[in-house]
Amino acid sequence: MRLTRHAERRSTERRVPRDVIRLIQDFGTAYRSGGAEGLKLDRTAIDLASEGDHRLRADLRRYRGAYVIVSDEGTVITVARETRRHCR
Structure with missing residues (x-):
């Protein structure tokens, strides 16, 4: 599994471990x-x-809504979690 530096940084910041990314x-x-x-990562x-x-x-339920963006070559570009927006 290859991650860009950006993806490595984001996975650390967003507390998504490599085994979950895999x-x-x-x-x-x-x-x-x-x-x-x-x-x-959905139900x-x-x-x-x-x-x-x-x-x-x-x-794994702790990471529900986490997602990765992967290039066509298979490199993980970024790692994030869904955010819930509140309607006003």
């Missing part, structure tokens, strides 16, 4: 984001990754 790459729900691919991805392991499922 799981997102392996099981995340894919979508297009500009010219790159986005992979999101479906958590269920696939945990395969009935309740402890792993509970651990």
Whole structure:
């Protein structure tokens, strides 16, 4: 797994460990984001990754909504978490 310096910095700042990034790459729900691919850790991805392991499922729920943006070459460009915007 290759990460850009930007992705390494963001994963540290946003407290998304490398093993979670790997799981997102392996099981995340894919979508297009500009010219790159986005992979999101949603309920479906958590269920696939945990395969009935309740402890792993509970651990991964902490990262629900985390996503990675990956270049066409497979390099992780950035790591982030969804934010909830409040309507006023």
